[in-house]
Amino acid sequence: MNQQQFDKIKNGEGFIAALDQSGGSTPKALAAYGVPEDSYSGEDEMFKLVHDMRTRIITSPAFSSDKILGAILFEQTMDRQIEGKYTGDYLSEIGVVPFLKVDKGLADKENGVQLMKPIHDLDDTLRRANERHIFGTKMRSVVHEPNEEGIKAVVDQQFEIGKRIIEAGLVPIIEPEVDIDSSDKVKCEDMLKEEILKHLNELSEDQNVMLKLTIPTKANLYKELIDHPRVVRVVALSGGYSRDEANEKLKENDGLIASFSRALASDLNAKQSDDEFNDKLQSAVDSIHDASVNKK
Structure with missing residues (x-):
């Protein structure tokens, strides 16, 4: 593990950019960027x-390590290059810490939750992530x-895989998102917090994780998680909120920082001039x- 990057993520002032839209969400991300599905054919062209x-985002002068601590990448992004360097290396050179999305998407809903699909190639992915200097x-x-059995299963799965990631020398971001349209979001968040705490308290001193959570309805609900000695940082997803709404909710939570995707890129468009693109970003x-x- 890179200690300088660890210290930046733990103590730096800023946020983490989520640039990890994958196969299923890529067409939506491109459409939002002004590139409709009928303008390309096949996965290869889509991923290019x-x-x-x-x-364009990462090389923009607006994408600065002064305000952006890290960036989460999709697997293909990790394997592609920016200005002749692998994406993780390019990010590190500009002072932004690289992360990699390793899940394979969501399983069908059961017991009020969606677990992750099996990650059959996790060990190989983690090996390649180390080769690509991913943090x-x-x-x-x-x-x-708010289903007790379902929430327990989600957190159990996340920490089980998280420990394998730690063993590979990487820091896992554990992300059990609570749907902002849940019928009882508050109860889900209360139950989730308690389940996460149980697992955090069982970690050894050399096992550290990050958490990525939906901005809670009750301000500062996750302060105990933020202050936990085994937690490097707690970051928040925008979860479908607009950027303005997500920002206002975020401000109410001490120590919680953003890891936004759609809320970061929502005003960007492929047809914008470089000046307009950079200003919007x-x-x-x-x-x-x-x-x-x-x-506040």
């Missing part, structure tokens, strides 16, 4: 276009209902950084 989009990983599950970066650092 989304890499071009990510390259940490991210994996996502979803909680829809700078505005988004500034507002998300402000919400992550300046609390």
Whole structure:
């Protein structure tokens, strides 16, 4: 593990950019960027276009390590290059810590939750992540209902895989997202917090994790997690909220920083001039950084 990167993620002022849209969500991400599905054919062309989009974001002067601590990448992004360097190396050179999405998507809903699909090639992925100088990983599950059995299964699965990631020398971002449209979001979050705490308290001193959580309805609900000695950082997903709404909710939570995807890139368009693109991205970066650092 790179200690300098560890210290930046743990103590730095800023946020983490989520640039990890994968196979199923890539067409939506491109469409939002002004590239409709009928303008390309096949996965190869689709993934080249989304890499071009990510390259434009990452090489923009607005994408600065002064305000962005890290970036989460999709596996194909990790294996592609920016200006002749693998994406992780390029990010590290500009002072942004690289993470990799390692999950394979969500299983069908059961007991009010969606577990992760099996990650059959995890060991190989982690080996390649180390070769590509990746610092940490991210994996996502979803909680829809306050079902005790389901929430326990989600957290059990996340920490079981998280420990394998730690053994590989990487820092896992554990992401049990609570659906913002849940019928009882508050109860889901209360139950999720208690289940996460149980697992955190069982970790040894050399086992450290990050958490990526939906911004809680009750402000500062996750303060105990943020302050836990085994937690490097707690970051928040935008979860379908608009950027303005996500920023306002984020400001109410001390120590919680952003890890936004759609909320970061929502104003960007392939047809924008470089100046317009950079201005829009700078505005988004500034507002998300402000919400992550300046609390009410």
